[in-house]
Amino acid sequence: MMFVVASIAVLVSMALVLARAILGPTLYDRVLAGNSFGTKTVLLLGLMGYVTGRPDFLDIALLYALINFTGTIAILKFFRYRTMAGSMDDMRGQS
Amino acid sequence: MSWDVISDYIAWGFFIIGALFVIVGALGILRFPDFYTRIHASGLTDTLGAEFILIGMAIQAPSWLIAAKILMMMIFLLLTSPVATHAVAHAAWVGGLNPLTGKDLTYDEVTPTEEEPEGRV
Numbered sequence: 001m002m003f004v005v006a007s008i009a010v011l012v013s014m015a016l017v018l019a020r021a022i023l024g025p026t027l028y029d030r031v032l033a034g035n036s037f038g039t040k041t042v043l044l045l046g047l048m049g050y051v052t053g054r055p056d057f058l059d060i061a062l063l064y065a066l067i068n069f070t071g072t073i074a075i076l077k078f079f080r081y082r083t084m085a086g087s088m089d090d091m092r093g094q095s
Numbered sequence: 096m097s098w099d100v101i102s103d104y105i106a107w108g109f110f111i112i113g114a115l116f117v118i119v120g121a122l123g124i125l126r127f128p129d130f131y132t133r134i135h136a137s138g139l140t141d142t143l144g145a146e147f148i149l150i151g152m153a154i155q156a157p158s159w160l161i162a163a164k165i166l167m168m169m170i171f172l173l174l175t176s177p178v179a180t181h182a183v184a185h186a187a188w189v190g191g192l193n194p195l196t197g198k199d200l201t202y203d204e205v206t207p208t209e210e211e212p213e214g215r216v
Contacts, residue, residue: 002103002110002155006148009114013121013140020125020133028187029130035179036124036137039172040117043148046168050152058164065168069175076186 007047014040031075038068106151113147120144129195134184141176145169 014037021033042065049057116139123136149169156162 002107002151006110006114006151009118010148013117013144016118016121016125023125026130026187026192028183028190028192029133031186032130032133032137032180032183033124035183036121036140039141039145039176040121042168042172043117043145046149046152046165050155055157055161058161058168062164062168062171065171065175069179072179073182076182080186080189 003047003050007044007051010040010044010047014044027079031072031079034075035068035072038064038071042068102154106154109147109151109154113144113149113151116140116144116147130187130192131184131194134180138177138180141180142173145172145176 017033017036017040021030021037024030024033042061045057045061045064049055049061120136120140120143123139124133127133127136146169149165149172153162153165153169156165
């Protein structure tokens with residue numbers, strides 16, 4: 001029962017963060033909202049694992065925490081250097 | 096009062112506190128006036144709200160393996176959330192986004208009084 005209450009709270013906060021992701025004037029607001037949304041997805045996955053009584057959801061939640069972090073850094077790198085392909089040393093020319 | 100009953104009450108407390116922090120953080124992300132203030136709110140939810148909910152789940156964990164997985168998740172979230180938030184802030188700063196400073200942050204225009212003729216700056 002408590003898991004349902006916590007997941008409702010997480011869903012409400014996801015809606016709020018989604019509103020910021022849509023409204024966000026700058027790109028970085030959206031990246032920040034996406035990152036926060038991903039963390040809440042991790043929580044929701046864990047809670048759903050408890051609600052449905054399936055412990056393997058926690059592995060998915062742990063994996064999603066890893067992927068979410070990597071995704072945020074990848075997005076930032078793309079918008080920072082305009083390309084994902086280049087390695088760091090040939091980025092040194094660009095500011 | 097067996098351990099199950101006690102763990103239920105403790106978990107309820109952690110969940111309520113965690114849910115409170117998560118909602119307050121999300122509200123902060125939505126309502127703060129400037130990007131750099133929103134980072135503070137997102138930091139709050141990622142670390143504190145997530146930790147309390149995960150602690151509540153760890154208490155309710157039926158076996159040690161699940162509790163260990165939740166512990167791993169907590170450690171990982173604790174390590175990567177600040178790094179991700181810092182990366183976003185650095186990218187924004189380098190990207191030329193300037194923080195909103197000075198008078199724009201005060202929404203309510205204070206009516207000028209004797210000792211503050213031009214209102215609060």
